[in-house]
Amino acid sequence: RRQRPVCIRDSTRAGIQQQFQPSFRFGSIDINVADNAFLSDEARAELGGTGTASMAKFFGELGNRSAKNTRELFRFVGGFDGYFSLGDTDVDYELFYVYGETSNNRVSENDLIPGNLAAGIDSVIDPDTGKAVCRSQLESAQGDDYTDPATVDAGSCVAYNPFGFAQSSPEALDWVSADVTRKDVIKQEVIGGSLAGDTGAFFELPGGAVGIAAGFEYRTESSSTITDELTKSGATTNSATPDEFGEYDVTEMFVEVSLPLLSGKFLAEELTLDGAYRYSDYSHAGSVDAWKVGMVYAPIEDLRFRGTYGAAVRAPNISEAFSPTSPGFARVSDPCDADNIFDDPDRVSNCAALGIPVGFEANDNVSIDTLSGGNDALTPEESTSLTIGTVWTPSYLEGFSVTLDFYDIEIEDAIIEVKAQDIADNCVDATGGPDAVYCGAVDRDPTSGDIDLVRSGFLNASAYNTSGIDVEMRYNFALDSLGAPGELYLKLFVNKLLELEQFEFQDRPDEINVEVGETGDPEWQASISATYRLDDLSVTWQSRYIDRVVTYDVSPGGDIAEDQEFGYIPSVTTHDLSFNYIVSENVKVNAGLRNIFDKLPKGWTNNAMYDLVGRRAYAGVTVNF
Numbered sequence: 001r002r003q004r005p006v007c008i009r010d011s012t013r014a015g016i017q018q019q020f021q022p023s024f025r026f027g028s029i030d031i032n033v034a035d036n037a038f039l040s041d042e043a044r045a046e047l048g049g050t051g052t053a054s055m056a057k058f059f060g061e062l063g064n065r066s067a068k069n070t071r072e073l074f075r076f077v078g079g080f081d082g083y084f085s086l087g088d089t090d091v092d093y094e095l096f097y098v099y100g101e102t103s104n105n106r107v108s109e110n111d112l113i114p115g116n117l118a119a120g121i122d123s124v125i126d127p128d129t130g131k132a133v134c135r136s137q138l139e140s141a142q143g144d145d146y147t148d149p150a151t152v153d154a155g156s157c158v159a160y161n162p163f164g165f166a167q168s169s170p171e172a173l174d175w176v177s178a179d180v181t182r183k184d185v186i187k188q189e190v191i192g193g194s195l196a197g198d199t200g201a202f203f204e205l206p207g208g209a210v211g212i213a214a215g216f217e218y219r220t221e222s223s224s225t226i227t228d229e230l231t232k233s234g235a236t237t238n239s240a241t242p243d244e245f246g247e248y249d250v251t252e253m254f255v256e257v258s259l260p261l262l263s264g265k266f267l268a269e270e271l272t273l274d275g276a277y278r279y280s281d282y283s284h285a286g287s288v289d290a291w292k293v294g295m296v297y298a299p300i301e302d303l304r305f306r307g308t309y310g311a312a313v314r315a316p317n318i319s320e321a322f323s324p325t326s327p328g329f330a331r332v333s334d335p336c337d338a339d340n341i342f343d344d345p346d347r348v349s350n351c352a353a354l355g356i357p358v359g360f361e362a363n364d365n366v367s368i369d370t371l372s373g374g375n376d377a378l379t380p381e382e383s384t385s386l387t388i389g390t391v392w393t394p395s396y397l398e399g400f401s402v403t404l405d406f407y408d409i410e411i412e413d414a415i416i417e418v419k420a421q422d423i424a425d426n427c428v429d430a431t432g433g434p435d436a437v438y439c440g441a442v443d444r445d446p447t448s449g450d451i452d453l454v455r456s457g458f459l460n461a462s463a464y465n466t467s468g469i470d471v472e473m474r475y476n477f478a479l480d481s482l483g484a485p486g487e488l489y490l491k492l493f494v495n496k497l498l499e500l501e502q503f504e505f506q507d508r509p510d511e512i513n514v515e516v517g518e519t520g521d522p523e524w525q526a527s528i529s530a531t532y533r534l535d536d537l538s539v540t541w542q543s544r545y546i547d548r549v550v551t552y553d554v555s556p557g558g559d560i561a562e563d564q565e566f567g568y569i570p571s572v573t574t575h576d577l578s579f580n581y582i583v584s585e586n587v588k589v590n591a592g593l594r595n596i597f598d599k600l601p602k603g604w605t606n607n608a609m610y611d612l613v614g615r616r617a618y619a620g621v622t623v624n625f
Helices: 041-046 114-121 170-176 229-233 318-322 347-353 420-429
Strands: 002-020 024-032 052-058 065-086 089-112 123-125 132-134 177-198 211-227 244-265 268-282 286-300 303-314 326-330 368-373 381-392 400-417 442-444 451-478 487-503 524-534 537-546 572-582 587-594 616-623
Touching: 024 114, 114 170, 170 177, 177 229, 211 318, 244 318, 268 303, 347 420, 420 442, 420 451
Parallel strands: 368 451
Antiparallel strands: 002 065, 024 052, 065 089, 089 177, 123 132, 177 211, 211 244, 244 268, 268 286, 286 303, 303 381, 326 368, 381 400, 400 451, 442 451, 451 487, 487 524, 524 537, 537 572, 572 587, 587 616
């Protein structure tokens, strides 16, 4: 018997600072022309002397809206592994415990308090002192219907001069702005164990002993987000988000079996069947099953065929299931607007059924209010996948291999956060009349007909299909046969994307979103690398190819190239060079150049698939203590 205890404890702490543009108000600053204490006589006359003037401004004097993040990670891993003998068979076992916690404390500085700003800008001259004060602090300047707009500490209003730059006092700057906080904590706790062995002590199949593994796992996950009271009150420009809490636990059991049916026979060097089954019971999503079956067949030692078919699941995460209903904003192009009403054949009749007049022109150039949150009635996503491939490892060329794989994956009941635009569109794009579910989530102004509010959330609504082919070639060999020291490792990988389709709403299969060939989903991708190793030194050259893609929607009824300023992004090939050297057992150094030839995608894109930075150098040292 052998038993080995394992214990790992690590922690990290990082400070991250972010800078954003200063707070701003576009056209929503009202200046009382007759009374404002900071208007010059010339400006007052230019504005007509009376009435209200509208103003827009970036409040640079407050400073950038900066965010200071302090992120901490703690992890503990402990357990035992070993083996014991069962007859002539060794059975491996493992028992483990894992605890992890990540926290992020965020302080966002210089956020605007719009109500206080409105009160501070509504300034007048106090006749007793001759100084500028807030109208809210001078009763004689208030009319009968006056309402103080201040939302925080209204009795301490300080007059604010919005004209020019940095013309207000520090007290006024402090009164119209605030620092807000948010703390996020994510925790995970896992306990599990497994046993693995074979039936060699009891029986064997023609190809050998049956391999068996089984185990269990119990996992809890929780997260919390706590914001300050000022943010929750809605007094700042941030959304009034409530605190968020969520947790769930899952109990899982699994078994895996490998059946070696044949081995070392004529035209059957290997024939093995594999199977696996996992049962999971989620506290928030019920019980689900996952399974797979696979086969490996090698007619000769140099060539083997493999295939796997299986079903997998993904349970809703904490945010999807437990996020509280929170207010927000979204831009929605009204589908009943005269410019949009012919985008779907059902819109004309459905918009009329909602009482929208012919030729309706929506006021949809501003954001609308939204309410969104989690859905505790979500069920797990389900997928099926098929993989078929072959591996060739010629015995006459040591170190060389080629793999070819075809994959086909389908996902049903995929969880999506339904966008406000999709809800508005689905309301009037349904066949046979307006969709009662989606229309019930859209509020329109009874007078103007404009969309006022959209309620959204997470649904098991979507489906995905994808298929493709992967090819990989490797050749590793020593250079001594060429009279040179060291070893060379060559690798080529090619992907051909055959299909990538999304059905945003799987109950509407006619509304398909084809992605193949669009930005982020090229039809072809390839990478090639060459690594030279000599003792503790390694040098790698890597090249990556991304096929030409279009920037418009290629789906049936989608866009055309003429709709875009840049209709496509040409193919891009980038090259990297890296060096690694092991100085000692505890010290490693590395350096390199990324995107050596400074190749950037033409046109405009922010897709993360591309290198958007350009040529750059780096160097680093890793020291283990």
